[in-house]
Amino acid sequence: MAKKTTKSTKSWHGRLSGEADQATSELLASIDVDAGLYKYDIAGSLAHATMLREIGILTGRELTRIKKGLSTIAEDIEAGKVKLDPALEDIHMVIESALIKRIGEPGRKLHTGRSRNDQIALDLRLWARDAIDDMRDLIRQLQTSFVAGADKYGQIVMPAYTHLQRAQPILAGHAMLAYVEMLDRDAERLADCRKRVNVCPLGSGAVAGTSIPLERKRVAELLGFPAITRNSIDATSSRDFLAELCFCLATVGVHLSRWAEDWIIYSTTEFGFIELDDSVCTSSSMMPQKKNADTLELIRGKSAGAIGNLCGMLTLMKSLPSGYSRDLQDDKRFAFATVSTMKSALVVASKVVSTVRFCPGRIAADLDAGFLDATSLAEYLVNKGVPFRTAHGIVGELVANAARTGNTLASLPEVVIRAADKAIGPDVADHLGADNVVKHYKPEGAAGAKQLRKQLNFWKRKLG
Ligand code: ARG
Helix, strand or coil, X not given: CCCECCHHHCCCCCCCCCCCEHHHHHHHCCHHHHHHHHHHHHHXXXXXXXXXXXXXXXXXXXXXXXXXXXXHHHHHHHCCCCCCCHHHCCHHHHXXXXXXXXXXXXXXXXXCCCCHHHHHHHHHHHHHHHHHHHHHHHHHHHHHHHHHHHHHHCCCEEEEEECCEEEEEEEHHHHHHHHHHHHHHXXXXXXXXXXXXXXXXXXXXXXXXXXXXXXXXXXXXXXXXCCECCCHHHHHHCCHHHHHHHHHHXXXXXHHHHHHHHHHHHCCCCCCCEECCHHHCECCCCCCCCCXXXXXXXXXXXXXXXXXXXXXXXXXXXXCCCCCCHHHHHHHHHHHHHHHHHHHHHHHHHHHHHHXXXXXXXXXXXXCCCCCCHHHHHHHHHHCCCCHHHHXXXXXXXXXXXXXXXXXXXXXXXXXXXXXXXXXXXXXXXXXCHHHHHHCCCCCCCCCHHHHHHHHHHHHHHHC
């Protein structure tokens, strides 16, 4: 049987006489999610009240009581002492009703010229601003861990893959700094998103503003916003800033998933390129020998949730009519979940990177397999005046020969190599074998030692 909620809880009891039953109240409520916004809600109310005092709506005494009331409410929410009653729907009503209960009449003036529509738009922007700052710090931490890893293990020569087939030799540091680049764009994207987040919507009211002469710029100033929104309809019903945040973080997730996949593969017995620290691995309840890269698998998996949340956010916004609709209440479920998931993924990613051990012996043992030096040999011929396409064909035949006879290019008898083209001289040996190949990389951004030095200097300077 549906229970009736008590009549006095709602602020609109003047208009509506029918009461929601429990199931309806639960559907309407967002307090389970938006309680986390209480600090922002109170900060917004303090700024609003200060401005209301300045324009003469509140007396000095009323403002003092509101400020005191709000600060004790903040402490009590923090301490779990305020009842988060779903019948009150959301954090805005929970705080307002607690305030009225505590300080009486002045509390009834706080909502002057304000709607929950511009209030939640404000809270979300304040929250998103902090979330972005936190995420950028965590990204920077992870970048720093990768740079330290590139410093420590950077000189190891290892294979690079395309199509997950052996391609060309690289320095391990170059591979690690590739992730640092991706993360840097992620941080830049977040910084750019922050510009659109950092605009104050308060004063937009429900949809059309208000006849109360609010000083919007003053509120913005008090809350550290450099600008105010220009249009009340847009300000109360647009959430593209949240969708953008979800996109930025889904992209972080995608980048982390690619790195996680690389390192899961590298940590297998078959590859053995790296050893993950025991503290970031798990074992099996049945197979005693197992050391599983579960943290990396979960980091890889978390990106699915972030991508799903982005889809959810965009779908929630699609086809909404102009002006606030209650659908928007669920925006928080997508945005909050994304931020909390990606936070934990970034924190643990940093632990994985800063504790990894590369295994140079294992990497070197198999480095001759897969003809990593084939492109280098073709380029050797180019330097002797052979057109690249011709050189490609010559080396292709040599590789086929070596594969057939169980050789590497370096172990083919010298007569066989020399017979392939008259341009090939004894100096060819210097261009065969992975260790030699990395010495010859020329342009900026390539996988050799001097390029690595330059990249490392760049990142150390940039990351401080
Ligand atoms: N809790 C709502 C949200 O998160 C804000 C309330 C707006 N409600 C309304 N009936 N206009 O979007």
